[in-house]
Amino acid sequence: MTRDDMEQGKRRKKKRYYDYTLLFLVLFLVCFGMVMVYSVSYYNANKYYNDPTLFLRKQAIFGVAGTVLMIFISKIDYRIYVKKLPILPMKPIFFLYLVCILLQLYLVLFGDSTGGSQRWIELGSFGKFQPSEISKICVLLLTAYVVKLAPQRLNSIKGFIRVLLIMAPLIALVVWENFSTALVMGVMLVAICFVASRKKGYYIVIALLLVAVGVVFIVLFPYRLERIEVWRDIENHPKGYQILQGLYAIASGGLFGKGLGQGVQKLGYIPEAHNDMIFSTICEELGMVGAFAVLFLFVLLLWRIFIIAINAPDLFGSLIATGVLAHIAVQVLINVAVVTNTIPSTGIPLPFISYGGSSLLVLMMEMGIVLNVSDRIEEV
Numbered sequence: 001m002t003r004d005d006m007e008q009g010k011r012r013k014k015k016r017y018y019d020y021t022l023l024f025l026v027l028f029l030v031c032f033g034m035v036m037v038y039s040v041s042y043y044n045a046n047k048y049y050n051d052p053t054l055f056l057r058k059q060a061i062f063g064v065a066g067t068v069l070m071i072f073i074s075k076i077d078y079r080i081y082v083k084k085l086p087i088l089p090m091k092p093i094f095f096l097y098l099v100c101i102l103l104q105l106y107l108v109l110f111g112d113s114t115g116g117s118q119r120w121i122e123l124g125s126f127g128k129f130q131p132s133e134i135s136k137i138c139v140l141l142l143t144a145y146v147v148k149l150a151p152q153r154l155n156s157i158k159g160f161i162r163v164l165l166i167m168a169p170l171i172a173l174v175v176w177e178n179f180s181t182a183l184v185m186g187v188m189l190v191a192i193c194f195v196a197s198r199k200k201g202y203y204i205v206i207a208l209l210l211v212a213v214g215v216v217f218i219v220l221f222p223y224r225l226e227r228i229e230v231w232r233d234i235e236n237h238p239k240g241y242q243i244l245q246g247l248y249a250i251a252s253g254g255l256f257g258k259g260l261g262q263g264v265q266k267l268g269y270i271p272e273a274h275n276d277m278i279f280s281t282i283c284e285e286l287g288m289v290g291a292f293a294v295l296f297l298f299v300l301l302l303w304r305i306f307i308i309a310i311n312a313p314d315l316f317g318s319l320i321a322t323g324v325l326a327h328i329a330v331q332v333l334i335n336v337a338v339v340t341n342t343i344p345s346t347g348i349p350l351p352f353i354s355y356g357g358s359s360l361l362v363l364m365m366e367m368g369i370v371l372n373v374s375d376r377i378e379e380v
Helices: 003-012 020-049 054-074 078-082 092-110 131-149 151-155 157-177 179-196 203-220 222-232 238-253 278-311 315-339 357-375
Strands: 112-114 117-122
Touching: 020 054, 020 278, 020 357, 054 357, 078 092, 078 131, 078 315, 078 357, 092 117, 092 131, 092 157, 131 151, 131 157, 131 179, 131 315, 131 357, 151 157, 151 179, 157 179, 157 203, 179 203, 179 315, 203 222, 222 238, 238 278, 238 315, 278 315, 278 357, 315 357
Parallel strands: none
Antiparallel strands: 112 117
């Protein structure tokens, strides 16, 4: 063999492709989220808890823990979740499904009631835990696995119904107390099935049926109907205060904003501004330029996930990336739509930026799985 042949062979040698661009985007968004959480929360944290850094420290703890967890998960072969392990009597994904069902049942019976609904499990000094966040990962992995076993079945509506029936018990338990999270889970399920199926026409029927089911669950709960009434008359309804103040913040920010930390509406005017309404403060302090820059970062993030999805080494990895893409995209769209009063209010945080430990940890776990899918891609 000549030297030229040996050099050509080396050039053809394949190597792993770990998406460091995606990793950087995630870490940047998490760090930016910490900056905004502090900017939004320091006044109220100092006023009510005599500790201006309270929420920043809590978010930083979850951010660091999430980063470690993300990197750790990114080194675990994603296919292990659907393999039978000697330490478990069943495949890990089915074990996770069982655990999620039990957690949601516990939540319905003994969960901590907040804002008229039971969404949290009290963990004492460790704070609260939202089981529906873990259920998102379960829906993601189990749906991708079931579809991967027989993707050709999704060429008819019967195949979709089969997948839906498997996930129905878990989603039904979630939707009973947390409609917004169940909506995200439903979008993830439909997105995975839609990508895997060759025939797409029957999804029009599915969309109509899901809308009908959503209307039923809205009608069954008076507080959900009230949110629609608030949305229709935001200026005069007594419970439209939060969204109205958020709109004031967006309008007062103008093109370039008032400057980081200089916002006014967060000073007691917008309740819980560091949670779901944090995008309104971004608009106020950084202006439309800053807001669009944040949205552009999310577009880049989704683009990197899309690239991983279309280059994944197998269908299972591709469907996992598709589900994560749908998850982040729908949360960003719904959060921004709620803050701008485009749709009725619902509790959806802005990914990686809004304050909240359960949401941040689960998102970073998902990103760890996607990074592992990218690590299994081989390039010349």
